Amino acid sequence: MRCHACDAEVELAAGEAIGFRAECDRCAADLHVCLNCDHHDPGAYNECREPSAERVRDRDRANRCEYFRFRTTGGTGDGPEAERRRAQQALDALFGDD
Numbered sequence: 001m002r003c004h005a006c007d008a009e010v011e012l013a014a015g016e017a018i019g020f021r022a023e024c025d026r027c028a029a030d031l032h033v034c035l036n037c038d039h040h041d042p043g044a045y046n047e048c049r050e051p052s053a054e055r056v057r058d059r060d061r062a063n064r065c066e067y068f069r070f071r072t073t074g075g076t077g078d079g080p081e082a083e084r085r086r087a088q089q090a091l092d093a094l095f096g097d098d
Contacts, residue, residue: 001071001072003024003027003029003031003036004029004033004035004036004060005060006024006026006027006029008024008027010024010070012070018032018070020032020062020064021062030061031062032062032063033060033062033063034048034056034059034060034063034065035059035060036071037065037068037071038069038070038071039053039069040059040071042086042087043090047059052067053065053067
């Protein structure tokens with residue numbers, strides 16, 4: 001598991017969950033955020049693959065979503081900027097980049 005902001009590895013004991021107020025030890029970024037969640041998908045409705053989840057406006061700020069599941073597939077490599085690029089590319093592909 002990696003921090004969305006600095007790509008630092010997040011250490012958790014077996015079975016331990018990320019708390020609503022958890023922060024990265026390296027950069028102090030919030031960890032219970034959409035950008036760290038396995039359900040987060042910029043191309044999905046509300047940018048979330050969990051249909052019952054409420055809309056979250058700030059994807060990089062702590063939230064109290066009960067569906068949060070820390071992404072274990074690895075970090076983005078370069079933080080929130082990569083997320084913005086992917087979202088822009090998805091929009092360009094959908095609407096064209098004239």
